[in-house]
Amino acid sequence: xxxxxxxxxxxxxxxxxxxxxxxxxxxxxxxxxxxxxxxxxxxxxxxxxxxxxxxxxxxxxxxxxxxxxxxxxxxxxxxxxxxxxxxxxxxxxxxxxxxxxxxxxxxxxxxxxxxxxxxxxxxxxxxxxxxxxxxxxxxxxxxxxxxxxxxxxxxxxxxxxxxxxxxxxxxxxxxxxxxxxxxxxxxxxxxxxxxxxxxxxxxxxxxxxxxxxxxxxxxxxxxxxxxxxxxxxxxxxxxxxxxxxxxxxxxxxxxxxxxxxxxxxxxxxxxxxxxxxxxxxxxxxxxxxxxxxxxxxxxxxxxxxxxxxxxxxxxxxxxxxxxxxxxxxxxxxxxxxxxxxxxxxxxxxxxxxxxxxxxxxxxxxxxxxxxxxxxxxxxxxxxxxxxxxxxxxxxxxxxxxxxxxxxxxxxxxxxxxxxxxxxxxxxxxxxxxxxxxxxxxxxxxxxxxxxxxxxxxxxxxxxxxxxxxxxxxxxxxxxxxxxxxxxxxxxxxxxxxxxxxxxxxxxxxxxxxxxxxxxxx
Amino acid sequence: xxxxxxxxxxxxxxxxxxxxxxxxxxxxxxxxxxxxxxxxxxxxxxxxxxxxxxxxxxxxxxxxxxxxxxxxxxxxxxxxxxxxxxxxxxxxxxxxxxxxxxxxxxxxxxxxxxxxxxxxxxxxxxxxxxxxxxxxxxxxxxxxxxxxxxxxxxxxxxxxxxxxxxxxxxxxxxxxxxxxxxxxxxxxxxxxxxxxxxxxxxxxxxxxxxxxxxxxxxxxxxxxxxxxxxxxxxxxxxxxxxxxxxxxxxxxxxxxxxxxxxxxxxxxxxxxxxxxxxxxxxxxxxxxxxxxxxxxxxxxxxxxxxxxxxxxxxxxxxxxxxxxxxxxxxxxxxxxxxxxxxxxxxxx
Numbered sequence: 049x050x051x052x053x054x055x056x057x058x059x060x061x062x063x064x065x066x067x068x069x070x071x072x073x074x075x076x077x078x079x080x081x082x083x084x085x086x087x088x089x090x091x092x093x094x095x096x097x098x099x100x101x102x103x104x105x106x107x108x109x110x111x112x113x114x115x116x117x118x119x120x121x122x123x124x125x126x127x128x129x130x131x132x133x134x135x136x137x138x139x140x141x142x143x144x145x146x147x148x149x150x151x152x153x154x155x156x157x158x159x160x161x162x163x164x165x166x167x168x169x170x171x172x173x174x175x176x177x178x179x180x181x182x183x184x185x186x187x188x189x190x191x192x193x194x195x196x197x198x199x200x201x202x203x204x205x206x207x208x209x210x211x212x213x214x215x216x217x218x219x220x221x222x223x224x225x226x227x228x229x230x231x232x233x234x235x236x237x238x239x240x241x242x243x244x245x246x247x248x249x250x251x252x253x254x255x256x257x258x259x260x261x262x263x264x265x266x267x268x269x270x271x272x273x274x275x276x277x278x279x280x281x282x283x284x285x286x287x288x289x290x291x292x293x294x295x296x297x298x299x300x301x302x303x304x305x306x307x308x309x310x311x312x313x314x315x316x317x318x319x320x321x322x323x324x325x326x327x328x329x330x331x332x333x334x335x336x337x338x339x340x341x342x343x344x345x346x347x348x349x350x351x352x353x354x355x356x357x358x359x360x361x362x363x364x365x366x367x368x369x370x371x372x373x374x375x376x377x378x379x380x381x382x383x384x385x386x387x388x389x390x391x392x393x394x395x396x397x398x399x400x401x402x403x404x405x406x407x408x409x410x411x412x413x414x415x416x417x418x419x420x421x422x423x424x425x426x427x428x429x430x431x432x433x434x435x436x437x438x439x440x441x442x443x444x445x446x447x448x449x450x451x452x453x454x455x456x457x458x459x460x461x462x463x464x465x466x467x468x469x470x471x472x473x474x475x476x477x478x479x480x481x482x483x484x485x486x487x488x489x490x491x492x493x494x495x496x497x498x499x500x501x502x503x504x505x506x507x508x509x510x511x512x513x514x515x516x517x518x519x520x521x522x523x524x525x526x527x528x529x530x531x532x533x534x535x536x537x538x539x540x541x542x543x544x545x546x547x548x549x550x551x552x553x554x555x556x557x558x559x560x561x562x563x564x565x566x567x568x569x
Numbered sequence: 570x571x572x573x574x575x576x577x578x579x580x581x582x583x584x585x586x587x588x589x590x591x592x593x594x595x596x597x598x599x600x601x602x603x604x605x606x607x608x609x610x611x612x613x614x615x616x617x618x619x620x621x622x623x624x625x626x627x628x629x630x631x632x633x634x635x636x637x638x639x640x641x642x643x644x645x646x647x648x649x650x651x652x653x654x655x656x657x658x659x660x661x662x663x664x665x666x667x668x669x670x671x672x673x674x675x676x677x678x679x680x681x682x683x684x685x686x687x688x689x690x691x692x693x694x695x696x697x698x699x700x701x702x703x704x705x706x707x708x709x710x711x712x713x714x715x716x717x718x719x720x721x722x723x724x725x726x727x728x729x730x731x732x733x734x735x736x737x738x739x740x741x742x743x744x745x746x747x748x749x750x751x752x753x754x755x756x757x758x759x760x761x762x763x764x765x766x767x768x769x770x771x772x773x774x775x776x777x778x779x780x781x782x783x784x785x786x787x788x789x790x791x792x793x794x795x796x797x798x799x800x801x802x803x804x805x806x807x808x809x810x811x812x813x814x815x816x817x818x819x820x821x822x823x824x825x826x827x828x829x830x831x832x833x834x835x836x837x838x839x840x841x842x843x844x845x846x847x848x849x850x851x852x853x854x855x856x857x858x859x860x861x862x863x864x865x866x867x868x869x870x871x872x873x874x875x876x877x878x879x880x881x882x883x884x885x886x887x888x889x890x891x892x893x894x895x896x897x898x899x900x901x902x903x904x905x906x907x908x909x910x911x912x913x914x915x916x917x
Contacts, residue, residue, distance in 0.1 A: 471666045473627075479727060
């Protein structure tokens with residue numbers, strides 16, 4: 049793209065985004081500079097070590113487990129002759145709609161003490177269950193709800209491997225195993241690194257699973273600092289440590305990926321895929337069982353607890369406010385995030401080499417790298433100093449925008465990238481003014497990306513827990529907070545309806561988007 | 570053409586337009602006059618500033634200096650800048666830049682000012698480019714050649730002052746390209762519009778344009794009718810670009826004198842180094858000629874090329890046409906004769 053200067057509107061928007069996005073990191077550095085000794089003290093305390101190790105172990109275990117699930121699954125879906133691949137492909141993504149705190153609720157309410165299984169087994173005399181809570185429980189829940197991210201990045205990479213590459217390898221006398229290690233795996237490295245980073249960051253910043261399953265990780269420790277004494281410096285110390293780990297992950301990923309983005313187009317020769325032969329049906333069975341556990345069981349358990357509710361009328365009544373709140377706030381967050389993401393995306397695609405757009409793009413990843421809790425915490429402390437902002441929806445929305453800006457910008461960037469260079473120039477040449485170009489050409493052409501971005505932000509906002517807990521104005525009830533507080537007090541039946549609604553509101557837009565996308569093609 | 574006529578006849582005049590893009594001086598001096606109704610081509614190698622020149626004329630780039638007139642009207646100068654939407658130009662982009670979310674007819678009607686008649690006018694131009702029946706097609710369902718014709722109709726429908734074509738055939742396969750060249754030339758003729766095309770394909774420029782401006786490194790080196798550029802290049806860069814000429818480097822043997830295997834040339838000025846430009850068609854293989862050794866033979870169907878080494882070690886290509894050439898083999902000694910004196914340029 050030609051490097052023309054961006055107009056004043058774009059530049060103003062970009063500067064605003066930059067200011068917004070640097071609030072959390074600047075706040076953290078400010079806290080650090082206020083009392084560096086306090087941070088050192090926290091890091092060196094005896095109790096910190098175990099929390100850090102526990103967290104890192106969990107991150108590692110979640111990432112590895114997700115890899116073990118996603119790599120073979122991506123291969124089956126992309127490179128083999130598995131039956132019903134399209135159907136499995138859609139179903140395999142859907143566990144994304146089950147947030148970690150609902151997964152934890154399922155684990156607790158089905159397998160835990162006084163849970164579903166134990167109740168069923170009680171007549172036979174079982175009174176104690178081997179409980180799978182704690183950090184190993186969190187690992188299972190997190191791996192099951194995050195592996196789809198890896199699947200999403202791996203499938204296109206696997207699909208774009210040119211079958212001729214492995215053919216060339218075979219002409220050199222390498223067998224299939226050696227070919228996989230020498231050719232396929234290095235080719236997949238960028239996708240593996242990108243997906244792995246996403247999962248590691250997700251596991252590091254998760255709050256729902258670890259808090260419900262009682263795994264004292266860094267986020268739980270951060271939240272209890274914040275809750276118990278409203279301990280600003282203590283919470284800030286944990287936040288700095290958390291952010292440091294997040295940054296290290298990002299840097300490691302950058303190193304792995306450097307100069308390794310293999311921009312391979314779709315292969316000219318379409319590979320028919322490996323024939324599974326006698327493994328065909330075992331593969332189908334395995335995949336079905338897995339999806340049953342990851343998708344059907346959680347929804348089934350939610351429905352079971354819903355049927356155990358004694359007073360339907362009351363529960364329907366009490367769900368109305370949080371449901372409307374959640375949908376409205378998520379919709380508003382989605383619209384505002386997309387509005388802000390559009391100039392960021394335009395800048396990075398069309399003026400990519402200018403310093404302003406580089407800074408804007410880099411800074412807009414704040415929400416991707418920093419844990420939601422950290423962002424929420426810095427916003428709450430900054431807002432405390434600005435009386436008219438404290439405890440307002442404004443701060444809540446700003447939090448969501450910061451967190452989900454990268455998602456929206458990514459989706460919009462794709463459709464701006466597909467915009468032919470000269471289409472806007474062509475319209476101008478035909479006598480159309482700026483306004484007409486925007487309304488008849490630019491907007492209709494990036495609409496698809498903007499709607500996809502909106503849906504993504506809507507879904508992630510409605511599921512979001514930690515920032516919602518911290519930033520919500522007093523008396524604001526949301527679906528995610530309802531599920532979390534009910535299940536943390538073991539009111540399983542009360543958590544069921546908001547949980548079901550959440551899954552519904554996450555699944556519905558995904559399915560609609562998928563339909564609409566296909567009707568466009 | 571006398572001076573008075575020259576002034577009223579000019580459709581476009583660019584006077585020393587210049588533009589720097591980042592660290593690159595993309596256009597250093599774009600100066601040219603295009604006459605009313607003329608088909609003018611800017612020809613040059615890639616990176617010579619052709620497309621930027623076109624964008625300057627379209628108003629998609631703002632020049633750092635220089636002036637641009639459409640007829641008598643000042644369009645662009647240090648103090649004036651008419652926006653692209655006010656210039657009444659029609660532009661066909663290299664990638665066509667059709668609006669993918671609109672039908673063929675909607676694309677063509679987009680630029681027509683009179684909204685009430687825009688559909689009727691769009692139909693007229695659809696007819697002109699021979700695409701009647703394609704009104705409601707989606708752009709993605711069209712072939713490359715069809716897209717090109719839609720782009721042409723879209724550019725012509727608002728009846729522009731000037732039609733700008735940016736490498737219009739570069740995305741098409743060779744057979745279609747030759748075919749479309751003829752069609753486009755005919756369509757543009759019948760629309761009677763002044764046209765400026767930029768291209769790097771000399772055959773395209775030579776066969777389509779009334780006049781050609783050869784551009785290199787940001788400025789126009791030579792302007793002329795196709796035959797002129799081909800047969801009388803004004804400097805070595807033009808000669809190099811056209812008709813794969815032989816360019817031989819020599820140093821003057823004595824003041825104003827050059828001795829070379831074909832005899833002695835007298836030079837006009839005191840120059841020490843010269844480039845001799847010799848068309849491969851103006852050398853002949855004959856038994857009574859200057860000595861040479863055949864290094865290579867290439868057969869191209871209706872002609873063949875023979876690479877010969879002269880006694881002083883210089884290489885020269887000879888093109889032989891017809892089917893009655895003397896059988897020759899690599900390594901053979903042959904005689905060479907010049908049918909036309911070489912063009913001499915100073916290489917100082």
